[in-house]
Amino acid sequence: MAALPLFLALLLGGSALHKALDRRRLGGAAERLAGTPLSTGPLLLIAAGVAEGTAALCLLLAPLRLVGALVALLLWALYAMLLLRRRGQSLDCGCDLVARERPVGAGQIARPALLAGLAALTALLPPTPFTLDAPFAAAGFLALWLGAAEILVIPRPVWRNN
Numbered sequence: 001m002a003a004l005p006l007f008l009a010l011l012l013g014g015s016a017l018h019k020a021l022d023r024r025r026l027g028g029a030a031e032r033l034a035g036t037p038l039s040t041g042p043l044l045l046i047a048a049g050v051a052e053g054t055a056a057l058c059l060l061l062a063p064l065r066l067v068g069a070l071v072a073l074l075l076w077a078l079y080a081m082l083l084l085r086r087r088g089q090s091l092d093c094g095c096d097l098v099a100r101e102r103p104v105g106a107g108q109i110a111r112p113a114l115l116a117g118l119a120a121l122t123a124l125l126p127p128t129p130f131t132l133d134a135p136f137a138a139a140g141f142l143a144l145w146l147g148a149a150e151i152l153v154i155p156r157p158v159w160r161n162n
Contacts, residue, residue: 002130003137005059005122008072010142011115012056018097019049029094033082051075062127069123076116083109100153107152 019026023045030048031041051071058068083104092101095108 001125002128002134003141004118004125005065005069006130006134006138007141007145008115008119008122009056009059009068010138011145012052012059012072014142016049016053016056019045019052025092025099026094029092032091033086033094035085048075059122062129065127066123069119073116073119073123076112076119079112080109080116083112096149096153102153111149111152 023042027041027045029041030044031038034040034044036044052075055068055071055075058064058071060068086104087109088103088105090101090103092099095111
C-alpha cells in the first residue's frame, strides 16, 4: 500500500504547482468557490497551495505521513463541502488543468470526497517504506485519475442520464 500515499502526494504536489503557475484563474476560482470578496482570492489560493504542498511533503516522509494524510483529508473534505454548497451553479471550480465553466454536479463533488476517503485510509494504514514498484503504481493511479477527470467533462455522453 505504499503507492497510495505516493499517489496522494503526487496529486497534492501537482495541485500546489498548478496553483503557483495559474494564479490569476485559480485566484478567481477560489473566491467564487468560497463565496468571498474579490480581494481574498489570492490569499485563499496561497493558503490552499501551501497546505497542499506541505501535505504532499509530509506524505513522502514515513514519520510525518499521518500529518500529511490528515491535512489532505481536511483540505479535500473542505473542497467537497464548498462544491456541495455551489451545486447546480455554473462556475470554474479550478478542479481541472484548463478553465472549464460548467454547473457543479455530483462528479465534481465526488472527486474531492473520494480523495478525502483515500486520505483517511492512508491515515489509518501503518506507514510502510516505499518499494521499487510504488512509483510506477502511483504514476498509474495518477494517469487513471486524470483520465477519469477528462471523462467527467464530456458534455452529454450517451451513458450519463443527466
